[in-house]
Amino acid sequence: EAGVAQSPRYKIIEKRQSVAFWCNPISGHATLYWYQQILGQGPKLLIQFQNNGVVDDSQLPKDRFSAERLKGVDSTLKIQPAKLEDSAVYLCASSPLAGPGNEQFFGPGTRLTVL
Amino acid sequence: TQLLEQSPQFLSIQEGENLTVYCNSSSVFSSLQWYRQEPGEGPVLLVTVVTGGEVKKLKRLTFQFGDARKDSSLHITAAQPGDTGLYLCAGPFKAAGNKLTFGGGTRVLVKP
Numbered sequence: 001e002a003g004v005a006q007s008p009r010y011k012i013i014e015k016r017q018s019v020a021f022w023c024n025p026i027s028g029h030a031t032l033y034w035y036q037q038i039l040g041q042g043p044k045l046l047i048q049f050q051n052n053g054v055v056d057d058s059q060l061p062k063d064r065f066s067a068e069r070l071k072g073v074d075s076t077l078k079i080q081p082a083k084l085e086d087s088a089v090y091l092c093a094s095s096p097l098a099g100p101g102n103e104q105f106f107g108p109g110t111r112l113t114v115l
Numbered sequence: 116t117q118l119l120e121q122s123p124q125f126l127s128i129q130e131g132e133n134l135t136v137y138c139n140s141s142s143v144f145s146s147l148q149w150y151r152q153e154p155g156e157g158p159v160l161l162v163t164v165v166t167g168g169e170v171k172k173l174k175r176l177t178f179q180f181g182d183a184r185k186d187s188s189l190h191i192t193a194a195q196p197g198d199t200g201l202y203l204c205a206g207p208f209k210a211a212g213n214k215l216t217f218g219g220g221t222r223v224l225v226k227p
Contacts, residue, residue, distance in 0.1 A: 104215070
């Protein structure tokens, strides 16, 4: 079974530029999560989708971050414009069931460096 | 302030030694998960503990959930270089809508 796919794996941009990340979850997984992991910290949830609807985006900086999950499968996360403090690894995870007690399957992440 | 405090932040040991890492909170959790994250990869779930006082074993790894469900520990016996990684605990935080909340992690380095 293929795991969660993410691209690109690495991205370097200058501040105020835009960037987009892509995630393809495990087939059949209804729940998709985007996390931000700053160096030396644990992942922090940015947004959770259930199929193509948003369940929780309370920690998403909506003035610059946006995410969508069209057709309830793939998802993209966009930052526009980027700030220095956005440098982090962006992890996508999926789960067959909703609920934090269920196992989440993580992709390898996209490492973003903002200069 | 982290809802889940992990200690130590970093641990370097020789192959064959034992180690214990801790995950503590002032809040009660309905369950706690332990993940291991290797460099350049996403976290991988190791175990979920649900019942206060529960002990689970996974080969050389022993996980314990505190009686009051506020803390957990991970003990590795006879560590091997393959155990190297970032160990993260995580649990649903009720006051945040049961969002899965991660600790800051313990980075473990096992030297051959």
